[in-house]
Amino acid sequence: MNLKSRAKINLTLDVLYKRKDGYHEVKMIMQEIELSDNIVFKECNKIEVNCSHPFVPSGSSNLVYKAVELVKEATGVDAGISIEIEKKIPVAAGLGGGSSNAATTIIGLNKLWDLGLTDQEMENIASKLGADVPFFVKGGTQLATGIGEDLTKLTKAPKLWVVLAKPNLGISTKEVYQNLDANKILCHPKTDRMITAIEKKDIKEICTNVGNVLESVTLHRYSNVRILKSKMSEMGANSSLMSGSGPTVYGLCEGYDKAIQIAKGLGPLSEEIFVTKFV
Numbered sequence: 001m002n003l004k005s006r007a008k009i010n011l012t013l014d015v016l017y018k019r020k021d022g023y024h025e026v027k028m029i030m031q032e033i034e035l036s037d038n039i040v041f042k043e044c045n046k047i048e049v050n051c052s053h054p055f056v057p058s059g060s061s062n063l064v065y066k067a068v069e070l071v072k073e074a075t076g077v078d079a080g081i082s083i084e085i086e087k088k089i090p091v092a093a094g095l096g097g098g099s100s101n102a103a104t105t106i107i108g109l110n111k112l113w114d115l116g117l118t119d120q121e122m123e124n125i126a127s128k129l130g131a132d133v134p135f136f137v138k139g140g141t142q143l144a145t146g147i148g149e150d151l152t153k154l155t156k157a158p159k160l161w162v163v164l165a166k167p168n169l170g171i172s173t174k175e176v177y178q179n180l181d182a183n184k185i186l187c188h189p190k191t192d193r194m195i196t197a198i199e200k201k202d203i204k205e206i207c208t209n210v211g212n213v214l215e216s217v218t219l220h221r222y223s224n225v226r227i228l229k230s231k232m233s234e235m236g237a238n239s240s241l242m243s244g245s246g247p248t249v250y251g252l253c254e255g256y257d258k259a260i261q262i263a264k265g266l267g268p269l270s271e272e273i274f275v276t277k278f279v
């Protein structure tokens with residue numbers, strides 16, 4: 001069996017405060033995009049996870065392996081599986097690639113092993129793997145609160161093209177959160193306005209209200225992320241923003257031709273550029 005494992009961007013990402021457990025209380029709107037990895041499931045008598053990407057581990061330290069173990073633990077199934085991850089989503093990029101692979105694994109095993117898990121049960125398993133993982137069980141457009149695991153599905157957002165540009169550096173999400181002072185955030189995104197804009201399918205308002213407080217950490221540190229963001233807007237994207245903890249920057253466009261034009265223009269500045277769209 002083959003399943004697509006799609007990436008996400010953060011349309012908004014607000015941090016409300018730092019919790020006692022070290023995590024941050026967030027309020028963010030996540031959007032699934034078409035850019036995807038391919039996950040191949042094959043019958044096997046033990047757990048095997050392989051990925052040929054140089055920065056992604058094979059074997060037991062891969063999030064996918066951990067997802068298989070958790071599904072087995074939660075359901076009592078005694079079976080093996082061989083999983084191959086064909087990577088296209090840039091790694092350590094702010095696009096949730098590993099989280100998506102883990103969620104797709106839970107969904108895939110639920111089908112293959114006929115487990116009858118509900119979305120809520122799959123989200124509960126997913127939340128043990130990472131803050132971003134539960135989102136990918138249902139995908140689409142969702143409001144995420146808590147550390148990212150309290151999810152509310154929103155109306156489907158209107159179709160927008162997305163130009164993604166990933167500078168040649170990997171970023172640790174943990175470090176970015178550690179370097180954020182939640183008491184000194186100057187500008188919080190207007191999440192509620194974004195929700196209304198999505199409900200009304202108001203593209204102009206959606207593009208006006210994107211915002212990510214983690215930009216204050218990553219843009220401050222890396223000039224190439226700053227440059228990519230401003231180039232996207234200069235070249236005519238309706239808006240541009242960093243996704244997650246970065247370093248990927250995205251530009252939103254109403255038309256495919258504009259998105260392609262921007263992607264071509266960014267060519268010399270970034271090795272990994274993709275044109276994709278909202279799911």
Ligand SMILES: C[C@](O)(CO)[C@H](O)COP(=O)(O)OP(=O)(O)OC[C@H]1O[C@@H](n2ccc(N)nc2=O)[C@H](O)[C@@H]1O
Pocket residue numbers: 010013022023024025026028094096099129130131132133146147148173174177178244245
């Ligand atoms: C930046 C985002 O990708 C936005 O969607 C997420 O908030 C991060 O999600 P993620 O990568 O799945 O995060 P995890 O793997 O659970 O956590 C990585 C590290 O990020 C920090 N972390 C994560 C989520 C959160 N709400 N507060 C945090 O402080 C913690 O230090 C944690 O050790």
Ligand SMILES: Nc1ncnc2c1ncn2[C@@H]1O[C@H](COP(=O)(O)OP(=O)(O)OP(=O)(O)O)[C@@H](O)[C@H]1O
Pocket residue numbers: 055056057061062063064085090091092093094095096097098099101102132171173244245246
């Ligand atoms: N299946 C996987 N796919 C990608 N990375 C994985 C996987 N399993 C473990 N990892 C490790 O997780 C780290 C983060 O990779 P990932 O691509 O998920 O980051 P990200 O896009 O920044 O995630 P997020 O947006 O959730 O913070 C990488 O350094 C990688 O080695």
